[in-house]
Amino acid sequence: MPPKPAAPAPESARDRVAANVRRLRRANGLSQEGLAEVAQFHRTYVSQLERCVTNISIDGLERLAQALNVDITELLRPSA
Numbered sequence: 001m002p003p004k005p006a007a008p009a010p011e012s013a014r015d016r017v018a019a020n021v022r023r024l025r026r027a028n029g030l031s032q033e034g035l036a037e038v039a040q041f042h043r044t045y046v047s048q049l050e051r052c053v054t055n056i057s058i059d060g061l062e063r064l065a066q067a068l069n070v071d072i073t074e075l076l077r078p079s080a
Contacts, residue, residue: 011078014052017061020075022050024068039067 025035025046032046039046040063048054049064056064065072 012052013076014055016078017056017075018050018052019079020077021046021064021068024070024074025050028068035064035067039063 021035025032028035030038032050033043035041036043036046041060045054049056061072061075065075068074
């Protein structure tokens with residue numbers, strides 16, 4: 001009997017934030033630098049978030065959500 005394929009690893013909150021920030025940033029026609037400027041972050045920080053290199057605080061999520069004109073929960077939604 002062949003072994004069962006392993007179930008995919010659950011998506012982490014960090015992965016969700018990274019994917020949603022990238023998707024929403026692009027949908028708003030913003031570069032990483034443009035989003036960073038609006039949200040008052042450094043450009044490299046936005047890059048690190050999108051690459052899952054760093055964590056973000058609740059306050060930081062709120063700033064990103066405001067800059068992207070979405071509710072903070074939109075940044076934590078699982079990918080479709």
